[in-house]
Amino acid sequence: xxxLRIKYLVMFLLIVCLSGIYLTIGSQWRFDTSSSIIxxxxxxxxxxxxxxxxxxxxxxxxxxxxxxxxxxxPYLLGISGGAVLGxxxxxxxxxxxIIVSVLFSFMGGLGAFFLTLFIAxxxxxxxxxxxxxxGILIGSFxxxxxxxxxxxxxQGISSFFYTVMGSLNRVFITGYIPLYITVCAIIVLLVMYLxxxxxxxxxxxxxxDIAETSGIEVKKEILSSLVITAFIxxxxxxxxxIIGFVGIxxxxxVRRFVPMKFFHVYMFSLxxxxxxxxxxxxxxxxxxxxxxxxGVITSxxxxxxxxxxxxxxxxVQN
Amino acid sequence: xxxxxxxxLLIPILFSIHLFSYESIISxxxxxxxxxxxxxxxxxxxxxxxxxxxxxxxxxxxxxxYTSLNFEEVLRINPDIVIFSGNLTDNEALFLENQGIxxxxxxxxxxxxxxxxxxxxxxxxxxxxxxxxxxxxxxxIELFNRAECSVYIEISNNPLMAATEHSYAGSILKAAxxxxxxxxAGPYSTVSQELIIDYNPDIIIVMSKDHDIxxxxxxxxxxxxxxxRIIYSTDSEIDALSRPGPxxxxxxxxxxxxxxxxxx
Amino acid sequence: MFRIRDLRFxxxxxxxxxxxxxxxxxxxxxxxxxxxxxxxxxxxxxxxGILKNYRxxIVIDSxxxxxxxxxxxxDMRSYVPQDTAVHFGFTVEQFIEFGQYRRxxxxxxxxxxxxxxxxxxxxxxxxxxxxxxxxxEISGGELQKTHIARALFQDSGIMLLDEPVSSIDIHHKYExxxxxxxxxxxxxxxxxxxxxVTALNFSDRIIALKEGALIDIKRxxxxxxxxxxxxxxxxxxxxxxxxxxxxxxxx
Numbered sequence: 134x135x136x137l138r139i140k141y142l143v144m145f146l147l148i149v150c151l152s153g154i155y156l157t158i159g160s161q162w163r164f165d166t167s168s169s170i171i172x173x174x175x176x177x178x179x180x181x182x183x184x185x186x187x188x189x190x191x192x193x194x195x196x197x198x199x200x201x202x203x204x205x206x207p208y209l210l211g212i213s214g215g216a217v218l219g220x221x222x223x224x225x226x227x228x229x230x231i232i233v234s235v236l237f238s239f240m241g242g243l244g245a246f247f248l249t250l251f252i253a254x255x256x257x258x259x260x261x262x263x264x265x266x267x268g269i270l271i272g273s274f275x276x277x278x279x280x281x282x283x284x285x286x287x288q289g290i291s292s293f294f295y296t297v298m299g300s301l302n303r304v305f306i307t308g309y310i311p312l313y314i315t316v317c318a319i320i321v322l323l324v325m326y327l328x329x330x331x332x333x334x335x336x337x338x339x340x341x342d343i344a345e346t347s348g349i350e351v352k353k354e355i356l357s358s359l360v361i362t363a364f365i366x367x368x369x370x371x372x373x374x375i376i377g378f379v380g381i382x383x384x385x386x387v388r389r390f391v392p393m394k395f396f397h398v399y400m401f402s403l404x405x406x407x408x409x410x411x412x413x414x415x416x417x418x419x420x421x422x423x424x425x426x427x428g429v430i431t432s433x434x435x436x437x438x439x440x441x442x443x444x445x446x447x448x449v450q451n
Numbered sequence: 452x453x454x455x456x457x458x459x460l461l462i463p464i465l466f467s468i469h470l471f472s473y474e475s476i477i478s479x480x481x482x483x484x485x486x487x488x489x490x491x492x493x494x495x496x497x498x499x500x501x502x503x504x505x506x507x508x509x510x511x512x513x514x515x516x517y518t519s520l521n522f523e524e525v526l527r528i529n530p531d532i533v534i535f536s537g538n539l540t541d542n543e544a545l546f547l548e549n550q551g552i553x554x555x556x557x558x559x560x561x562x563x564x565x566x567x568x569x570x571x572x573x574x575x576x577x578x579x580x581x582x583x584x585x586x587x588x589x590x591x592i593e594l595f596n597r598a599e600c601s602v603y604i605e606i607s608n609n610p611l612m613a614a615t616e617h618s619y620a621g622s623i624l625k626a627a628x629x630x631x632x633x634x635x636a637g638p639y640s641t642v643s644q645e646l647i648i649d650y651n652p653d654i655i656i657v658m659s660k661d662h663d664i665x666x667x668x669x670x671x672x673x674x675x676x677x678x679x680r681i682i683y684s685t686d687s688e689i690d691a692l693s694r695p696g697p698x699x700x701x702x703x704x705x706x707x708x709x710x711x712x713x714x715x
Numbered sequence: 716m717f718r719i720r721d722l723r724f725x726x727x728x729x730x731x732x733x734x735x736x737x738x739x740x741x742x743x744x745x746x747x748x749x750x751x752x753x754x755x756x757x758x759x760x761x762x763x764g765i766l767k768n769y770r771x772x773i774v775i776d777s778x779x780x781x782x783x784x785x786x787x788x789x790d791m792r793s794y795v796p797q798d799t800a801v802h803f804g805f806t807v808e809q810f811i812e813f814g815q816y817r818r819x820x821x822x823x824x825x826x827x828x829x830x831x832x833x834x835x836x837x838x839x840x841x842x843x844x845x846x847x848x849x850x851x852e853i854s855g856g857e858l859q860k861t862h863i864a865r866a867l868f869q870d871s872g873i874m875l876l877d878e879p880v881s882s883i884d885i886h887h888k889y890e891x892x893x894x895x896x897x898x899x900x901x902x903x904x905x906x907x908x909x910x911x912v913t914a915l916n917f918s919d920r921i922i923a924l925k926e927g928a929l930i931d932i933k934r935x936x937x938x939x940x941x942x943x944x945x946x947x948x949x950x951x952x953x954x955x956x957x958x959x960x961x962x963x964x965x966x
Contacts, residue, residue: 160646167649173669174644201802228660290518291641295610302610302643304661305668336813338803342765342796347869348789348817393805393849422634423641424610 137397140390144404148183151408155179155415162419177305177313182414183407184320185301185369186379190406192362193380194387194398195327198338199355202261203385203442207242207366208377209265214272214279215245216370217296221279225286231312234371242367243360245271276375299376299428301414320365324403327365330358331396338395376428378435379406385442472577473531473553477514478503480536482559482696486569487534489697490578498528504690522546534572536695559695560638561622562588562702569696584699591703595627595710603632603652603675606639606693608659613642620656620692623703627710629654648673654713655681658689682709717741717873717903722771724754724761731757732769732927739920741776741872744899746914747907749924750945755907756797756877758924762905763794763875775873786817792873793866797881797907799858801850807861808846811836814868833868840864840894856887863891867898874898876906880913892917911942915952915959935959 156175159165189207196205207213219241223234252267253260276297283293295302305313333354337344341351370376383405384398391397410427413434417427477498478484484503487496493507498514514528515521520543525533533547537558547554555575559568566585573582602624604614614621616631618638625631632650634640648669655675657664662683665676675681684692684705691702719737723730732754739745747755760766762773764780773780775791783791793814801810811833812825819825825833837843840860845853850861859879866874879895880888895904896917908914914921915935923930923941931941939952942961949964 159649160643165645165649169669169672170645170648173672174648177668198803284516289607289612291612292607292609295641300610302641304608304611304644306663306666307668307671308666310668332816332819335803335805336816339801339805339810339813340796340798342760342763342794343813343865345765345785346763346789346792346794346875347813348786350785393803394809418643418645422643422646424643426610 137392140401141404144401144408148404148408148411151411151415152179152183155182155411158415158419160419160422178301178303178414178418179411180317181301181303181369181372182411184317185373185376186383186406186408186410187403188320188324188365188369188406189376189379190383190402190409191324191327191399192366194384194395194402195334195358195362196380197384198334198395199358200264201338202264204261204265204381204439206378206380207362208272208375209381210268211245211249211271211275212242212268212363212366213370213375213377214275215248216242216367217375218245218275218278218282219367220371221282221296225282231309231316231371235316235368238367238371239364241275242370243363245275246359246363272375295426296374297428298426299374299431300417300424300426301373302418302424303372316368320368323361323365327358327361328396328399328403330354331394331399334358335395374426374428376410376431378431378439379409381442382431382435382438383409385438473575475528475530475532476576477525477528477530477533479515479520479533480517480538481505481690482694483534483536483557483572484508485694485698486572486696487576489580490569490573490576490582491580492576492578495576497530498524498533519543520546525552526550532575536568560619561617562619562626562695562699563622565695565699584697588699588703591700591707592623592627595707596714598628598710598714599630600653601630601632601650602654602656603647603650604656604658605661605664606658608661610641611644611647612659613640613647614638614658615640619695620658620702620706623706627706644669653678653680654710656684656709657681658684658692680713682712716774716776718772718774720772720774722761722769722773724757724766724769726757730927732761732924734758734771734929737922737929737932739903739905741903742899742901743903743919744896744917745903745905745920745922746918747905747922747924748909748911748914748945749930751909752926753924754927755909755924757927759794759875759877759905759907763792764788765794789817789869789871791871792875793869793871795859795862795866795874795876795879797877799855799862801858804849804851806847807842807850807853807857808833808837810850810861811842811864811868814865815870832870836864836868839867856883856891859883859887859891863894873903873905876904878908879906881909888913911946912959912961915961 156171156179157164157166193206196210197203216238219237220234223237227233249264249268249271253264256263280293333349336347336349337351337354345351384402387398387401387405391401413430414427417425417430474495475497476495478487478496479500481500481502484499485505487493488505496511499508499511500515500517501513502517512524512528514524517538530552532553532555535556537560539556557568557571559565566582569582604620606612606614613632613634615633615638616622616625621631632652634642634646651674653674655664664670664681670676688705691698691705717739719734722732722734724732747758749755757766761769815829818829837846840863842860842864845857880891892913898904915938918935920932921935921938922932923945925945930944933941942950942952951962951964953960953962
């Protein structure tokens with residue numbers, strides 16, 4: 134228990150330190166502390182990075198538990214792709230309205246997710262792999278839909294690229310600050326709700342019959358958790374575009390260092406996700422004078438990791 | 452740099468040109484289309500892109516978009532030559548070579564290459580109309596008030612992208628004595644908000660879809676925002692400012708109008 | 716009392732279970748036996764409240780099963796599934812704790828009295844040495860005992876077990892069955908087994924199912940005809956030194 138407390142403290146300090154660096158480092162690693170830039174450009178972006186990273190990592194941890202699939206990740210299950218399709222439609226129909234954008238994103242993300250689960254359900258063979266293949270298919274399908282919309286409505290190719298590869302280089306509108314805060318508050322509340330369900334999720338992941346007979350309404354619990362997870366993922370995707378692999382990398386690393394209690398796995402996933410994405414974005418925004426989409430960095434890290442999980446999964450099965 | 456680089460691009464295909472004049476042309480870029488029309492060669496236009504929206508071209512078949520050529524349509528039209536303007540890809544070059552169709556890329560991004568490029572177009576199409584743009588352009592640019600001003604030209608807001616001093620509009624303003632925000636060597640570059648705020652431009656020209664730059668968080672400290680020196684281009688102005696060609700004088704005029712509107 | 720009336724459960728439009736009447740007291744050790752496909756697991760899952768879309772009536776303590784809330788059900792009965800595999804590497808103690816998750820706070824802390832009971836349960840099943848081991852590293856018999864410990868820790872009057880000793884070594888099997896018999900002094904323990912010999916030696920009554928229908932509910936000593944009806948006329952029950960065995964006579 135004491136060791137665990139130290140781990141929490143270390144994670145916390147790492148995030149504080151990284152945030153400090155993030156706030157004071159400018160383009161091409163220049164140290165730069167002009168207060169207006171820190172407050173109005175870097176701070177909002179840091180908050181976006183922390184929230185997005187936490188949400189993506191937590192959703193990975195939750196889905197891996199519920200779906201009993203170590204490969205689950207909001208990107209690999211098609212949610213992010215569907216959400217981007219929703220956001221794009223919203224952008225064309227109602228230029229730039231944040232609330233509408235988040236709602237459309239949610240509809241797209243949830244639709245894509247259930248489509249993925251449905252396809253995985255009707256397929257024979259290994260469900261775990263079928264689910265991921267279905268998710269990648271749905272995600273690609275949604276991205277293709279986004280591409281069609283971009284071509285038809287003459288949006289720039291580079292805009293498409295930054296949406297599909299994810300970027301935190303977002304322009305925030307001063308007048309929308311109350312709206313941003315509202316969206317943040319909703320996300321934080323939903324994250325707290327999900328963390329509070331950790332013990333239930335833990336029991337459900339040990340077998341649905343065991344959970345059901347221990348007094349958990351399994352179907353209701355699973356459905357509400359999946360829908361809420363899809364919502365928070367969609368909400369951040371509406372701001373950032375598709376950022377893949379955070380949800381698969383963080384929970385797997387976390388499980389190596391934390392006892393198998395979902396509460397701690399969730400908490401460390403939140404912290405680890407924030408750390409990973411903030412670090413990745415620090416690289417994305419600082420290496421060059423031009424911006425690199427942060428999704429490029431997470432994919433470069435995440436795909437080798439995914440292959441490693443695949444290999445380890447094989448070991449476990451044998 | 453300008454003349455030599457243009458020549459290097461032309462050399463590999465020069466030998467096949469001049470043997471005869473081209474009677475059937477596919478224009479793969481809107482500025483080439485406008486240049487051909489200016490040169491009185493509209494009748495030779497056998498294909499165009501969907502971006503070529505000059506009035507009276509609707510009967511001419513579309514042979515692709517600015518970013519990619521429709522190969523089947525090119526074969527169906529079977530032109531003597533396909534003319535690009537900085538957007539020729541290796542794949543397209545390979546295809547056209549294999550099909551034995553002549554092609555040429557005439558990049559005119561920097562305004563100083565427009566005159567030369569159009570003269571070249573005139574030559575290969577046997578146009579009788581001469582090109583007389585450069586002296587006029589230079590004298591027009593002389594008319595700018597040479598304030599020591601810095602300019603950020605935004606062409607996209609998601610992601611944020613700047614037109615640099617190597618772009619068409621940027622090169623004109625640069626020649627007129629302005630300092631243009633240039634984060635990287637190409638004509639267009641993605642750019643972070645920090646860099647823009649750091650650069651602190653005196654003037655912002657907005658060619659993206661955004662219509663309210665001043666409401667962006669953190670931008671209020673920028674000189675241009677403080678003094679409300681922000682110009683939002685209309686769609687037709689954006690066309691004129693992004694199609695290097697015969698409308699060069701119009702483009703210069705638009706930019707001069709922008710600068711004058713600020714100085715009042 | 717535990718009463719079943721006109722119970723029907725259909726799967727793929729075929730009746731898997733149909734029982735006219737079945738009354739079971741609230742105390743004792745009961746085995747459900749029958750050949751493969753007799754509907755044993757289905758019946759215990761219906762009673763456990765896992766399979767909900769049955770027709771007919773199941774009344775426990777003069778209240779219909781469907782009227783209980785999930786939490787009330789958890790107080791009333793516990794369940795050990797046939798498939799005991801657990802995919803995540805929980806510790807033995809953590810898994811047993813699941814039985815009382817209803818009484819744990821967000822930070823998964825238990826009251827002192829609850830913790831004492833947990834330690835008592837662990838001792839009862841002789842799992843002391845394994846408390847902090849990962850559930851994926853223990854033997855099949857130990858895993859089965861861990862599952863029973865979790866169900867026991869749930870502290871309910873009825874315990875339902877699906878094939879609790881089907882795939883484990885004989886010494887664990889007898890240890891577990893003796894333990895269940897001891898528990899049945901003040902609980903109703905209902906278990907499914909395909910092994911008629913286990914049922915004969917460890918039950919107060921045997922519930923015999925065939926093709927979903929109830930054939931008999933009898934004491935082990937009266938099972939001779941039932942065994943013949945279930946498995947064929949060549950089988951007979953013999954008693955050797957207080958142990959029932961089955962003899963196949965066609966040799």
